[in-house]
Amino acid sequence: MRLDLALSELAFLGNRLSTARAVCDQHSQSESHIRSRSPDAVAYPETTAEVAQIARICTRHGIPMTGWGAGTSLEGHALAAHGGLTLDFSRMNAVLAVYPEDMLAVVQPGITREALNADLRATGLFFPVDPGANASLGGMAMTRASGTTALRYGTMRHNVLGLEVVLANGQIIRTGSCAPKSSAGYDLTALLVGSEGTLGLVTELTLRLHGQPEAVSAAICAFPDIAGAVDCVTATIQMGLPLARIEFLDTEAVAACAAWSGQTLPPTPHLLVEFHGSPHGVAEQAERFGDIARTHGCRGFQWAKAQEDRARLWKMRHQAYPAILASRPGSTAIVTDVCVPISALAEAVEETRADIAGSPIPGPILGHVGDGNFHAILLVRPDDPAEAAAAKHLADRMADRALRLGGTITGEHGIGMGKLGHMPAEHGPAWAVMGAIKQALDPQGLLNPGKLVPQ
Amino acid sequence: MRLDLALSELAFLGNRLSTARAVCDQHSQSESHIRSRSPDAVAYPETTAEVAQIARICTRHGIPMTGWGAGTSLEGHALAAHGGLTLDFSRMNAVLAVYPEDMLAVVQPGITREALNADLRATGLFFPVDPGANASLGGMAMTRASGTTALRYGTMRHNVLGLEVVLANGQIIRTGSCAPKSSAGYDLTALLVGSEGTLGLVTELTLRLHGQPEAVSAAICAFPDIAGAVDCVTATIQMGLPLARIEFLDTEAVAACAAWSGQTLPPTPHLLVEFHGSPHGVAEQAERFGDIARTHGCRGFQWAKAQEDRARLWKMRHQAYPAILASRPGSTAIVTDVCVPISALAEAVEETRADIAGSPIPGPILGHVGDGNFHAILLVRPDDPAEAAAAKHLADRMADRALRLGGTITGEHGIGMGKLGHMPAEHGPAWAVMGAIKQALDPQGLLNPGKLVPQ
Numbered sequence: 001m002r003l004d005l006a007l008s009e010l011a012f013l014g015n016r017l018s019t020a021r022a023v024c025d026q027h028s029q030s031e032s033h034i035r036s037r038s039p040d041a042v043a044y045p046e047t048t049a050e051v052a053q054i055a056r057i058c059t060r061h062g063i064p065m066t067g068w069g070a071g072t073s074l075e076g077h078a079l080a081a082h083g084g085l086t087l088d089f090s091r092m093n094a095v096l097a098v099y100p101e102d103m104l105a106v107v108q109p110g111i112t113r114e115a116l117n118a119d120l121r122a123t124g125l126f127f128p129v130d131p132g133a134n135a136s137l138g139g140m141a142m143t144r145a146s147g148t149t150a151l152r153y154g155t156m157r158h159n160v161l162g163l164e165v166v167l168a169n170g171q172i173i174r175t176g177s178c179a180p181k182s183s184a185g186y187d188l189t190a191l192l193v194g195s196e197g198t199l200g201l202v203t204e205l206t207l208r209l210h211g212q213p214e215a216v217s218a219a220i221c222a223f224p225d226i227a228g229a230v231d232c233v234t235a236t237i238q239m240g241l242p243l244a245r246i247e248f249l250d251t252e253a254v255a256a257c258a259a260w261s262g263q264t265l266p267p268t269p270h271l272l273v274e275f276h277g278s279p280h281g282v283a284e285q286a287e288r289f290g291d292i293a294r295t296h297g298c299r300g301f302q303w304a305k306a307q308e309d310r311a312r313l314w315k316m317r318h319q320a321y322p323a324i325l326a327s328r329p330g331s332t333a334i335v336t337d338v339c340v341p342i343s344a345l346a347e348a349v350e351e352t353r354a355d356i357a358g359s360p361i362p363g364p365i366l367g368h369v370g371d372g373n374f375h376a377i378l379l380v381r382p383d384d385p386a387e388a389a390a391a392k393h394l395a396d397r398m399a400d401r402a403l404r405l406g407g408t409i410t411g412e413h414g415i416g417m418g419k420l421g422h423m424p425a426e427h428g429p430a431w432a433v434m435g436a437i438k439q440a441l442d443p444q445g446l447l448n449p450g451k452l453v454p455q
Numbered sequence: 456m457r458l459d460l461a462l463s464e465l466a467f468l469g470n471r472l473s474t475a476r477a478v479c480d481q482h483s484q485s486e487s488h489i490r491s492r493s494p495d496a497v498a499y500p501e502t503t504a505e506v507a508q509i510a511r512i513c514t515r516h517g518i519p520m521t522g523w524g525a526g527t528s529l530e531g532h533a534l535a536a537h538g539g540l541t542l543d544f545s546r547m548n549a550v551l552a553v554y555p556e557d558m559l560a561v562v563q564p565g566i567t568r569e570a571l572n573a574d575l576r577a578t579g580l581f582f583p584v585d586p587g588a589n590a591s592l593g594g595m596a597m598t599r600a601s602g603t604t605a606l607r608y609g610t611m612r613h614n615v616l617g618l619e620v621v622l623a624n625g626q627i628i629r630t631g632s633c634a635p636k637s638s639a640g641y642d643l644t645a646l647l648v649g650s651e652g653t654l655g656l657v658t659e660l661t662l663r664l665h666g667q668p669e670a671v672s673a674a675i676c677a678f679p680d681i682a683g684a685v686d687c688v689t690a691t692i693q694m695g696l697p698l699a700r701i702e703f704l705d706t707e708a709v710a711a712c713a714a715w716s717g718q719t720l721p722p723t724p725h726l727l728v729e730f731h732g733s734p735h736g737v738a739e740q741a742e743r744f745g746d747i748a749r750t751h752g753c754r755g756f757q758w759a760k761a762q763e764d765r766a767r768l769w770k771m772r773h774q775a776y777p778a779i780l781a782s783r784p785g786s787t788a789i790v791t792d793v794c795v796p797i798s799a800l801a802e803a804v805e806e807t808r809a810d811i812a813g814s815p816i817p818g819p820i821l822g823h824v825g826d827g828n829f830h831a832i833l834l835v836r837p838d839d840p841a842e843a844a845a846a847k848h849l850a851d852r853m854a855d856r857a858l859r860l861g862g863t864i865t866g867e868h869g870i871g872m873g874k875l876g877h878m879p880a881e882h883g884p885a886w887a888v889m890g891a892i893k894q895a896l897d898p899q900g901l902l903n904p905g906k907l908v909p910q
Binding site: 099100101102103104143144145146150155157158167171172173174175177178179180181182183184185186187188190191193194195199210211213214234237238239240242278280281284339340341342343371372373402403406407408409410411412413414415419422423426427428429430431433434436437439440441452453 | 554555556557558559598599600601605610612613622626627628629630632633634635636637638639640641642643645646648649650654665666668669689692693694695697733735736739794795796797798826827828857858861862863864865866867868869870874877878881882883884885886888889891892894895896907908
């Protein structure tokens, strides 16, 4: 790493290159519990050509390159584990084009999902992937994000149709097209989505948009136990009811959300559901779901047809994270996720619940259970190594349990630095295949080193 | 290539290894117009372990390995362009497991889609991807097949959840899991689906199943011109109507199908549509589609609610290929496909129609237009080089036109040998990235050489 030489060549960026301690330190902390050294410098590119020039300079001098979107990832993806240059994409945040007829938008990587949807409002279209945090689209693509609406609209895997990417050597490639599908060669778009910035730097995304649903209905219902709620989810999926969202909150999460929002909710597991469609369609689906829920012991089934009632419901869900943090004042959270086959969901959630109950720390469970995906928000006292170790142990056991049940160590948070140690157990020799692809595209290992692939 | 040494080591296969001329020649012709030399030998493995052993032997002796499913691909994918060994997967055709709760099936690559669906009949589930031909699931995965139902159920990209694959060196890897989604590392499943056997030999597939729809309705309607039919498709998609299928036939295709099936149909472009859902849902969707169709000039709108009427309708569509072949007795067909953004569909189809009309050969057009995907079935006299050249020229212009309109050179047929020449125009430097991945995973270039990647 010849940093001085690189910095002198990067001077073309003017005041969009910084080595100030405050700026570098700001890019060494994300919303996760994972800590890393600071980058040596931060660049704020404004064009693809600039990103390509930065990559050529960094490659020439052996400088690691780490992309930064909104800093909301949960496994340390955007941290400069090996130092070097962080490319902060906040100035590349434009909507470049919207094609309403094709239901596509072309955007730069730094735009956040809320800014994109604000921009789209007048078109009647929206971008549905919603991981909770107001993440950048580039970051969401790189972590293969999903969230509450993936059940109906898919994850980033389904909603990124094409990419423009700068490779380690500065070469610019484009993947995909504006056609809805293709069988023209390797699906490089799908390879890059979820690659966590280890194969290239995304400079442009072509995204699928969806029509705003004509009618929406939502409901909340309480179940006597985890099994009842989860079995209700399984039955609903198997009936083929086209759910837009189905979220699970365990008793601990419900208590925290109720306290935070000032609502009264029975202290038992709950499901929040939403249907999108035509007025007749959502009414029919709602009625069918009500029947299924009642046969699984649902009590206190409440429909939220009015927009303000729905907004209140989903605000409560979206504020679950601060609500849960507030449930143990002074704590910080280690948030972890796994994903299992639907048939194993009740077992996975119940075992996890029992495991946390037997540990010294609290950890409410919630998740996008229609996908078999759930989270534990493990609350630890900062600077208490014993609690951090307990949380790590619980998270490790969740990952092991997910694998034992035929699932995956992460449904939507990604690997980053936090879950590297679990990769051999999930992938066996396929992990080395990922390493071979990385080696082929980034032989010097400069793109986001320390993440995802064998080190 | 040290064939004799390899064959002596492959003798462990007993009579499941053949060098008989008839057997090799049988594996040198597919349903496509593309011809190739014969393989030097054909193996019929029965287990993953046998495939791995075959791969180790072939790699040790530099023998090309080409997978063979049902031989129905259209761009020469399964032809042994460089000779060597063809692995015929017809004996690996078992359904290994069905998990109804998770709506998954685990199958061997040689099973055909019709055999799989026959096996699933009692479960109430089905595998929806339907490319028309009774292809093998391994072949469908490798070409990223789609077909009439992709609009609602997705292509092979969406319906393959995991794979077991034997790499060139004989190593066995598994990709994906039984969880509905994952963000654990590179999406190797998505990289392998559509890789045309150039990165590994698929020995097992985990497939998503779907519930048999509770209610189905279908309709056929005639339009005065191509633009009316295609604009009706565009409007329907944009309204968000959940179409299960929407198929276009131009006047020439309609005439051929009517003659073949003995039905009376007006000699104009037609759409065939199908809705899947609840009884109320499909009725509502049908009514809405009827309104849209009428505003686009639809005449002779006919609903087919009864199962036998629907069967007759789709039988006509599925027999379009022999019907069109019969429309010019003695001809053979060069079938080509492209896919464009929905907004460019009318232009693409109309220009193609005019181009074919100005050529010396007939070529009905039909396709899965809800995806922007359409086919021309170019009818040529066998052994007439001028007609073959005219067909090639038309197909090349279709591919160029699709790229000019923001689309792709193939929506579902793949690259194989037939479309290699168009890859640089579609992918630019990204084609070399495909080559680098190929080189990393198959450094000797033994897996299906002559296909997809730069040669």
